Amino acid sequence: MTGVLLGALALVAGSAALGIVVNHLSPRRIPLLPTSTETEAGEAPALALPPGLEGVGLAEAKRAFEDQSALFLDARSPDEYEEAHLAGALNLPAYEFDDYFFDLMDPIEEASRIIVYCHGGECSDSIAVAERLVEFGFPEVYVFEGGWRSWLKSEGATEEEGAP
Amino acid sequence: MTRVRSIVGHPAVGAVCRLVVGGIFIFTGYPKLLRPDDVARLVYGYRILHVDMVNLVGITMPWLELVAGLFLVIGIIPRSSALVIAGMLGMFIGAGSLALMRGLEIECGCFFPFMGDSKLGWDLVVRDAILVLLMLQVLIWPSTFLPARRRAAVR
Numbered sequence: 001m002t003g004v005l006l007g008a009l010a011l012v013a014g015s016a017a018l019g020i021v022v023n024h025l026s027p028r029r030i031p032l033l034p035t036s037t038e039t040e041a042g043e044a045p046a047l048a049l050p051p052g053l054e055g056v057g058l059a060e061a062k063r064a065f066e067d068q069s070a071l072f073l074d075a076r077s078p079d080e081y082e083e084a085h086l087a088g089a090l091n092l093p094a095y096e097f098d099d100y101f102f103d104l105m106d107p108i109e110e111a112s113r114i115i116v117y118c119h120g121g122e123c124s125d126s127i128a129v130a131e132r133l134v135e136f137g138f139p140e141v142y143v144f145e146g147g148w149r150s151w152l153k154s155e156g157a158t159e160e161e162g163a164p
Numbered sequence: 165m166t167r168v169r170s171i172v173g174h175p176a177v178g179a180v181c182r183l184v185v186g187g188i189f190i191f192t193g194y195p196k197l198l199r200p201d202d203v204a205r206l207v208y209g210y211r212i213l214h215v216d217m218v219n220l221v222g223i224t225m226p227w228l229e230l231v232a233g234l235f236l237v238i239g240i241i242p243r244s245s246a247l248v249i250a251g252m253l254g255m256f257i258g259a260g261s262l263a264l265m266r267g268l269e270i271e272c273g274c275f276f277p278f279m280g281d282s283k284l285g286w287d288l289v290v291r292d293a294i295l296v297l298l299m300l301q302v303l304i305w306p307s308t309f310l311p312a313r314r315r316a317a318v319r
Contacts, residue, residue: 003244004241004243004244004247004303005244005247006244007241007243007244007245007247008244008245008247008248008251010244011228011231011232011235011241011244011245011248012228012248014231015224015227015228015230015231015232016224016227016228018227018231019200019223019224019225019226019227019228020223020224022197022227023200023223026198026200028198028199028200028201029200030200030201030204030219030222030223031219032219032220032223033216033219033220049201095268095269095270096269124205124208124209127205128205
């Protein structure tokens with residue numbers, strides 16, 4: 001049995017090493033530890049964005065909010081959205097995308113630019129929603145990598161469900 | 165009882181178990197190899213691992229699936245490979261069950277989106293449990309079918 005265990009350990013170690021080496025050489029490599037593409041201090045680390053998706057940092061998100069040059073979409077759950085969300089953002093939950101998308105078609109089609117966010121940099125819901133929107137042909141879709149947490153931390157404007 | 169044991173423990177049954185499970189792991193591991201970012205996101209969707217861990221899993225797990233599957237089929241340290249695969253299946257069962265009990269509606273991540281991946285459900289947890297039983301067969305009754313080296317087959 002010891003031989004079986006040792007073989008299993010060697011298999012795990014060898015495969016992991018192989019994966020790490022191939023990833024290092026791959027054009028699609030990702031960091032071993034997620035690192036943020038944000039430059040603002042204190043923001044959460046972000047998952048690597050897939051090719052074709054671009055991220056925006058807190059400063060860019062704030063600019064877009066102040067200029068009203070982008071539609072903000074909240075990819076978190078409806079409960080979390082109702083509790084509080086970025087002022088003016090619409091809720092398009094990642095796990096109920098199909099149920100919500102068609103009700104939001106008009107504002108999404110009218111938007112010149114769309115910024116999607118979820119909890120924080122490590123959250124993948126905003127990426128999932130952004131990918132679906134890109135698949136549907138919306139060209140200007142961005143992921144707010146700092147997300148809700150960095151928005152709150154920077155004391156950005158928020159509102160609760162039903163608030164103006 | 166002895167008759168049942170002799171049937172379940174027959175080398176041909178062991179060979180079928182190895183080919184089926186090894187084949188599934190090769191089939192599922194291969195397309196994930198060059199998409200570590202997508203695998204990391206799928207893993208993160210289970211909301212179990214800390215974010216610092218998901219990239220490492222996305223980078224290494226597909227290779228472990230592929231290598232263990234290949235070794236199991238070819239017959240290189242088949243019992244060790246069966247142990248590794250049973251361990252992975254155990255993790256999939258645990259992670260999937262937790263996600264389902266918490267009401268998460270997520271992609272399984274088993275066969276990857278572009279290969280027609282399906283939503284995580286109890287049927288997939290049961291499928292993994294059946295695959296664990298097949299691996300137990302290999303662990304208990306090592307088969308010498310297709311051994312890369314007969315000596316290694318019993319390891």
